[in-house]
Amino acid sequence: MTNNDVLRRIRYTFNLRDEKVVAIFAHAQCKVSESQVQNWLKKDDDAEMVELADVELASFLNGFIIEKRGKKDSEQPKAEKTLTKNIMLMKLKIALQLQNDDIIDLLASTGFTLGKSELTAFFRKPDHKNYRHCKSQFLRNFLQALQDKHRKAYTPKKAKSKLVGSQASGVENESVDTGYKSARANASKRYVNPNATKTDAKKSSRKVLKLKPEDIYKNS
Numbered sequence: 001m002t003n004n005d006v007l008r009r010i011r012y013t014f015n016l017r018d019e020k021v022v023a024i025f026a027h028a029q030c031k032v033s034e035s036q037v038q039n040w041l042k043k044d045d046d047a048e049m050v051e052l053a054d055v056e057l058a059s060f061l062n063g064f065i066i067e068k069r070g071k072k073d074s075e076q077p078k079a080e081k082t083l084t085k086n087i088m089l090m091k092l093k094i095a096l097q098l099q100n101d102d103i104i105d106l107l108a109s110t111g112f113t114l115g116k117s118e119l120t121a122f123f124r125k126p127d128h129k130n131y132r133h134c135k136s137q138f139l140r141n142f143l144q145a146l147q148d149k150h151r152k153a154y155t156p157k158k159a160k161s162k163l164v165g166s167q168a169s170g171v172e173n174e175s176v177d178t179g180y181k182s183a184r185a186n187a188s189k190r191y192v193n194p195n196a197t198k199t200d201a202k203k204s205s206r207k208v209l210k211l212k213p214e215d216i217y218k219n220s
Contacts, residue, residue, distance in 0.1 A: 001136035003052040013147040027063035054083035061091040068095045085134040086122050106145035
């Protein structure tokens, strides 16, 4: 996994525009142009793609920490000339204020299981006996987990009406009222069979039993 891959994934995950990437570099006192950023983001098989150096990616990650957490009054850390994946992981952890348990849960969402002691080994000093080298596969899974969590699905915006304000609402209400009145008018109309005769109408009328007073008390 190259430095360019890491920059592409972070840019995509957090939906960063080219000018925003330039601003993040500026946080770390690293001046770059949008054309440089665009060349770094090109595909590997593009002839105009430019490889991103370790010190440049380190500057971006330092700027990313400031972007997410704000600038401290103390002296800002210098960008590393040699950047390992362990350092990349540490900088992303700091920028996003992640605890070890958070990282383990994120990785679990991608099907990647890891113990806390194994994760802690990534953050130890290289000369520590329990230090563990972070490989591309682990960093790739971590970046994928971040993408799944932070990347918002694109939803196209609905076309706006040319009418604005009360005009637009008036047209909308008018169409609703017209439809409602039409529905009520149709519902109130009773169906009449055009082939029916007066005799049929009499037959279909309800019959009511009428009794004389003497018939009511006849058997009482």
